[in-house]
Amino acid sequence: MGRWMKVLKIEDLHVYYGGIHALKGISMEVPENKIVTLVGANGAGKSTTLRAVSGLVPAAGGRITWRGEEITGSKTVDIVKKGITLVPEGRRIFANLTVLENLHMGAYARTDKEEIKKDINKIYEMFPRLREREWQAAGTLSGGEQQMLAIGRALMSRPKLLMMDEPSLGLAPLLVKEVFRIIKEIHSQGMTILLIEQNARAALQVADYGYVLETGRIVLQGPGQELAANAEVQKAYLGRS
Known part of the structure; x- marks a missing residue:
């Protein structure tokens, strides 16, 4: 080290x-x-x-x-x-809020509206399923989609x-692979994890x-x-x- x-x-x-x-x-x-x-x-x-x-x-x-x-x-x-941002165990998304509202909650400490919009688009590029479900209540998403949303919401605070x-x-094996692919992708963009x-x-x-x-x-x-x-x-x- x-x-x-x-x-x-x-x-x-x-x-x-x-x-x-x-x-x-x-x-x-x-x-x-x-x-x-x-x-x-x-x-x-x-x-x-x-x-x-x-x-x-x-x-x-x-x-x-x-x-x-x-x-x-x-x-x-x-x-x-x-x-420093935590993606908690059990996802802990806001079930009654939409996908988009959950992402905005991740940016609650930020005031740079234009940059927030850009970051939401970046999250949608990383997780196309979330873009498709932008207006859906987060509680109706599958477990894998909720995990993607939890990661996306955390990234909205622009953590270091x-x-x-x-x-x-609790995810199916295929989704576990997907989560680890995402972790590698986030890391490749310079994120400390x-x-x-x-x-x-x-x-x-x-x-x-x-x-x-x-x-x-x-x-x-x-x-x-x-x-x-x-x-x-x-x-x-x-x-x-």
């Missing part, structure tokens, strides 16, 4: 959820224009990590810095304005770091670097391909003995 410019740095982060010590002093870095993935079983602390970076759960200890500036304890809206929590969860994914094999294949979390601690880290080839990782997460 030494030669890459780090934009996000987490140092000795502790988070409690109710009475549970969910993160027990994790340290990790996300370099600019790279894809970093967090791999681990359910309850390992992956989502908590993203929620802590977003300011959705408070840190009990440690620090989070973004481009050298400490953001631990900052409000979520201020973190979004700095360029896109954090994605389980983007392929922090990815959590139940599908560890697919995540490690696209990731430049990965971290393995077990019950709130990082137990392994390394380049994505290296972790994918690691016997312990294969046995625990890739279904190979």
